[in-house]
Amino acid sequence: MAKKIAVLGAGSWGTVLANLLTENGHQVTLWGRNAEHVAEINQHHTNRHYLPKFKLEPTLIATLSLEQALDQVDVILFVIPTNAIRKMAQQILPIIKRQGIRPMLIHASKGLELGTHKRLSQVLTEEIPAEFRREIVVLSGPSHAENVSEHDLTSITAACSNLTAAQQVQQLFMNDYFRVYTNADVIGVEMGAALKNVIALGAGALHGLGYGDNAKAALMTRGLAEISRLGVAFGANPLTFIGLSGVGDLIVTCTSVNSRNWRAGNQLGQGKPLQQVLDEMGMVVEGVSTTRAAYELAQQQGIEMPITNTIYHVLYDEKEIRTAITEIMQREGKQELD
Numbered sequence: 001m002a003k004k005i006a007v008l009g010a011g012s013w014g015t016v017l018a019n020l021l022t023e024n025g026h027q028v029t030l031w032g033r034n035a036e037h038v039a040e041i042n043q044h045h046t047n048r049h050y051l052p053k054f055k056l057e058p059t060l061i062a063t064l065s066l067e068q069a070l071d072q073v074d075v076i077l078f079v080i081p082t083n084a085i086r087k088m089a090q091q092i093l094p095i096i097k098r099q100g101i102r103p104m105l106i107h108a109s110k111g112l113e114l115g116t117h118k119r120l121s122q123v124l125t126e127e128i129p130a131e132f133r134r135e136i137v138v139l140s141g142p143s144h145a146e147n148v149s150e151h152d153l154t155s156i157t158a159a160c161s162n163l164t165a166a167q168q169v170q171q172l173f174m175n176d177y178f179r180v181y182t183n184a185d186v187i188g189v190e191m192g193a194a195l196k197n198v199i200a201l202g203a204g205a206l207h208g209l210g211y212g213d214n215a216k217a218a219l220m221t222r223g224l225a226e227i228s229r230l231g232v233a234f235g236a237n238p239l240t241f242i243g244l245s246g247v248g249d250l251i252v253t254c255t256s257v258n259s260r261n262w263r264a265g266n267q268l269g270q271g272k273p274l275q276q277v278l279d280e281m282g283m284v285v286e287g288v289s290t291t292r293a294a295y296e297l298a299q300q301q302g303i304e305m306p307i308t309n310t311i312y313h314v315l316y317d318e319k320e321i322r323t324a325i326t327e328i329m330q331r332e333g334k335q336e337l338d
């Protein structure tokens with residue numbers, strides 16, 4: 001059955017997901033904060049800053065008004081950067097109350113909040129009390145916006161402890177090029193999504209420095225080991241990390257030029273300063289702030305995360321990358337399995 005859906009965030013991923021939901025027959029309003037982008041979507045059915053070649057469905061409406069976007073919606077999909085989610089939730093709560101709606105919330109963002117180190121479903125739970133919403137579902141997995149915009153075959157995960165809600169989200173998004181699985185392990189899905197961006201910065205840096213395939217395979221494998229270690233410490237199901245939102249997303253992000261995290265790491269490896277890399281990207285590079293959040297979380301909990309620690313010191317303490325790599329390779333010998 002067709003639903004009324006607000007998509008919050010008219011960047012790369014929000015635009016593509018809003019368009020996919022429109023293709024699937026839902027009535028979608030895409031909220032953006034940039035007046036030029038919103039006008040371009042409505043008048044020309046394009047969003048060239050984020051997706052230069054993408055032609056949108058003409059029935060997809062964009063708006064600058066949250067009140068209009070949320071008008072009597074069944075579902076709200078958050079697709080803005082991690083550190084903007086709490087403020088956005090605070091902004092929409094009075095609108096939800098005024099309209100007397102009780103929407104399902106979905107988020108498709110990937111990160112841990114700076115300062116609190118919280119997962120995004122935790123942030124939404126804190127800011128939007130249960131009486132004003134239905135379930136919170138996480139949509140995550142290997143899915144570059146550019147590939148989905150070209151209808152490349154994509155499989156991802158809808159996660160919620162209430163599997164009926166996850167199945168409802170599965171049905172909203174599924175079509176002949178976009179396949180959605182369900183998973184009850186919200187912690188594992190959100191931890192995998194957030195932490196793979198940290199490892200992707202490292203994979204890009206190795207490429208930029210000229211290291212080969214062995215180095216990249218080792219980074220991804222040992223990166224997955226420490227992602228799982230932190231996730232399991234917080235209650236994740238270890239099997240989630242060998243699924244789409246774990247190793248699946250790690251592979252796509254660590255091996256693709258479409259990844260902003262990989263590209264940022266590549267430029268750091270080539271010697272560009274971090275601030276310049278971020279200024280020139282023009283899109284969010286989630287791994288940079290999540291590296292800090294994950295580093296602090298691991299320190300607090302006493303969890304060993306040598307790759308994340310190394311990337312943290314390169315990003316935030318201006319540690320020279322080759323020195324950092326030498327140090328991590330020369331740690332004392334370890335058993336492979338924890």
Ligand SMILES: NC(=O)C1=CN([C@@H]2O[C@H](COP(=O)(O)OP(=O)(O)OC[C@H]3O[C@@H](n4cnc5c(N)ncnc54)[C@H](OP(=O)(O)O)[C@@H]3O)[C@@H](O)[C@H]2O)C=CC1
Nearest residue numbers: 009010011012013014034079080084109110144145283284
């Ligand atoms: N791109 C992808 O392929 C995928 C991205 N994701 C995740 O989706 C999330 C969004 O990423 P993506 O769309 O790629 O990012 P982009 O950088 O492409 O777009 C970000 C969007 O969020 C808006 N925005 C930025 N800051 C704020 C804020 N403080 N308040 C409200 N809106 C804000 C931007 O507006 P403006 O244009 O005005 O700056 C823009 O519309 C991230 O967590 C990312 O990890 C997940 C899967 C795939």
Ligand SMILES: O=C(CO)COP(=O)(O)O
Nearest residue numbers: 141142143144259260261
């Ligand atoms: O999460 C993504 C693909 O699944 C997108 O990764 P980037 O944010 O690095 O572009």
